[in-house]
Amino acid sequence: MSKQISVAPSARRLTTSLRDIGYSFESAVADIVDNSIAAGADKIRISIDFNGLESCVAIVDNGRGMSAKAVDEAMRFGSRRTYLSQELGRYGLGLKTASLSQCRRVEVISRTNNHPIQARVLDLDFIQSVDDWVTLDYSDEDQVKAQSELLGDSPGTIVYWRKLDRLLPVKSPEGGWARRRIEALGPKLSSYLSMVFHRFLSGESPTAVSIEVNDTRLQPWDPFARDEPKTEFMGVDEFEVEHGDITDTVTMKRYLLPSRTSFSSRESFEAASGIDKWNKQQGLYIYRADRLVQWGGWSGIRTIDEHTKLGRASVDFGTSLDDAFNINVAKMRVNLPSQLRKMLTRPVNELCIAADAAYRRENAKRTPQENDFPASKGEFGGAESGETIGLALRTAAARTGNFEALNAISNLLKAEMPELAKHLGFD
Structure with missing residues (x-):
């Protein structure tokens, strides 16, 4: 009879490698925001504070909070908790991998209505020294009282990122360049979260959420410029997608955005260009449980083209199809199931034809030049x-x-x- 042999991975090596699975600063914060929304928070505050080597990022929510047992489970790599249908979590890795992609020390302070404050630390330097999967409980230490003041008397959770080795320059982390680098994170993060969580911010999602970055409340950025009078809605398409024994509906909505001269104002046109600007923002906006996970481009159906930049479409799928869409840990990338890609080809091409025509009409508004001669007639x-x-x-x-x-x-x-x-x- 064969015998079982435990081959637990080295904590020292695996935690180091898990720091590099594709997070940007913005997507890492977004993953923590996912946890806050899943915990029932309707107000999330994010602060980015420069103080040299003591600089930190704090994400504070007014969700349900966590008991001691729940906090310990949240700090586990590959949490054993079960995720509910349409919940934003997926692998049980986000809190740890997102945080450690940006810093070496993560502090989690949480309180529920019926439990005392709980505080845990995940410190890479400590893990490196002991080579074990351990966190530190500092719930009884004096510093917790000061750190938990952001919660007030309400339940909720605070996530602190400290030892920001991925954000501060190695040389002169106390200098002016370091300060400018940290201060530049806020505006970029605001634009990113305004896009990724725009349905939550606008109340379009059943879960309405308020998000602040450095005391400034975020406004939703609508990829489809639906407030513009000349934005054209081209209809809804629904597709049944099968994966294993799961069958669920994927919904597509197509929009033809106005050309530059048809926008209500120049400022509105510039705002609609998005964080990656017009060309790269054309294409499919793929949502999982109302959260934007991928945007821009046509997912292999066709290539980006200047002439089709006015075409954008939303594609919505539920968490039951996670495996079919092959969503990654950082929730930044999906792969369209091959059966769905085939079904989307026709409506995508229709949208691009309409976008191309709108683009050409815009560019046809020019004065004929002296050398413009009519083509020969056949x-x-x-x-x-x-x-x-x-x-x-x-x-x-x-x-x-x-x-x-x-x-x-x-x-x-x-x-x-x-x-x-x-x-x-x-x-």
Whole structure:
């Protein structure tokens, strides 16, 4: 009979390697915010304070808080807790891996209505010295009273990041460059969280949340500029996706944003460009349980193009399809299931045709130049006018949901009247 042999990994080595699984500062904070929302918080405050080597980041929420047992479980790598349907957590790693990707010391202070304050420390330097999976309980120490003042008399949780080795420069961590670097984190984080959690901030999600960064309340950033009068909603599509014995619905909503001159103001146009600007912000915005996990680009369906930058679409899936979407630990990347990618191809192409037409209309608003001569006319008239008609037909078909019918017509023309099909740009 074979015997079991325990081969527990080295805490020293694994904690070091887990620091580099793809988090940015912004996505690491977002992962902690996920935990706060899952704990029922409706107010989350984030502060980024520069004080040389003593600089710290604090994330404070007014959620349910945690008992001693719950705090210990939260500090475990690969928590054993069970996640509820539509809960933002996934692997039981976020608190630890997100935090340690930015710092060497994580302090968690938490209180529930019926339990005293609990305080735990996960310190990489200590783990390195003992090579064991341990945290430190400092609930009874005097410093906890001062640190927990941010909670007031209410339940909630505070996560402190200290020893910010990934954020402070190695040389001169006390100097002006270090200060500017830390102070620059706030605006970038605000823009990021305003996008990722925009449904929670706006109340569009059933869970409404207020988030502050350095005492400034965040406003939601809507990728689809739905407040703009000339934003065009192109309809809802639903797709059934199967994975193993799980079947669930994925919902897609398509939007055609206004061109620059059709926005209500220049400021609104610039704001709608997003953190990565117009070209990179076009494409699919993929949501898991109302939380944005991936944005920009067309997920392999087509490439980014200047002419289609006005097209954006939301794609929503529930947590039951996590395995199908292959969501990563940092919740920053998903892979579309192959069956879904095929189903999305038609509506994506329709959206891009409409976006291309809107872009061309915008750029056609120019004064004809002296050297602009009409194209030579063939049997069906000017080549340029033919392509314009073809583009108009494709756009109209896309916007009215008749793209498949137009495809059938174009195939018939290519077979029986190839010259006309070529003239219309259907070849």
